[in-house]
Amino acid sequence: MTDPTESAPNPPPKPTRLAPIVTLDAKFFWDAADRGEFVGEACADCGKLRFPPRPMCPHCHSVKRNEVKLSGRGTVYTWIQPRHPAPFGFKEPPIVATIELEEGYRLVSNLYDIALEDVKAGMPVEVFFVPTMGNHQVPVFRPRAK
Numbered sequence: 125m126t127d128p129t130e131s132a133p134n135p136p137p138k139p140t141r142l143a144p145i146v147t148l149d150a151k152f153f154w155d156a157a158d159r160g161e162f163v164g165e166a167c168a169d170c171g172k173l174r175f176p177p178r179p180m181c182p183h184c185h186s187v188k189r190n191e192v193k194l195s196g197r198g199t200v201y202t203w204i205q206p207r208h209p210a211p212f213g214f215k216e217p218p219i220v221a222t223i224e225l226e227e228g229y230r231l232v233s234n235l236y237d238i239a240l241e242d243v244k245a246g247m248p249v250e251v252f253f254v255p256t257m258g259n260h261q262v263p264v265f266r267p268r269a270k
Contacts, residue, residue, distance in 0.1 A: 141213040143258040149177040152191050157261045162196045162251045164227060165189050175229040196251035197268065198225040205240050213257075223249060223265055237266040 146154045156163040166173050167181035168188035180187050203221040211217055219235040221243070235243060236254070249265040256262055 139255040139257055140215075141254065141256045141262070143256040143260040144262055147177075149179055153177060154260065156191070157253060157263055158259075160253050160261065162194045162263055163191050164194045164229075166192045173227050173229065175231065194251075195226045196263075198223040198231075198249055198265070200224075200235070200243060200245060200247045200249060200265075201230055202245070203235065203240075203243050219243060221249075221265065231263075233262075234264045235266065236264050 144154050144157075152165070153163060164173055164175060165177045166189065167184060167186050168190045169186035170181060170184040172181065172183050173192070174181060174183075174189075177189075181189070201222040201224045203219055205217050205219050207217050219238070219240055221233060221235045223231050223233055225231060235249070236252075248268045250268040251263045251265055253261040254264050
C-alpha cells in the first residue's frame, strides 16, 4: 500500500504550442504527423512531388495523388528568431527555419537542440515531432551528423 503523504511524481507539462490548422488537402499530412510519420504528396500520374498539398498537380493537372514517405532529412536554407511580439505557445522565442528537404522542396518549421548563433546555412538536419495542444504533433528539425 502506498503512503498517502508521499507526493506523486509530477506529470509532464501540458503542451502550450497551438495545434495545426488542418485543411482537407493537408489532412493526410497532419494525421501522419500525429503518428510520428513524415509524409508528402506525389502525383499518381506524373509522379512529381508537390508541396504544399493541393487538389491538382501543377505539372500535369491530375487530381490523383499518392501519399509518400519522406526521408525526414534536409539542410537549413535560411532562419530567423522572431522576438516581438512574443510568440504564443513558446517559453522562448523559437528559431524559425526554412528547411530544404532531400526530396527537393522547402518547408518552414522550427529548429531545436541548437543555439541561434550556431545555425549555419547548409547545416544538415533531421525531423522529429513535438506535441501540441489537443494531442497533435508537428514536425520540427534538429541538427544531424553529416
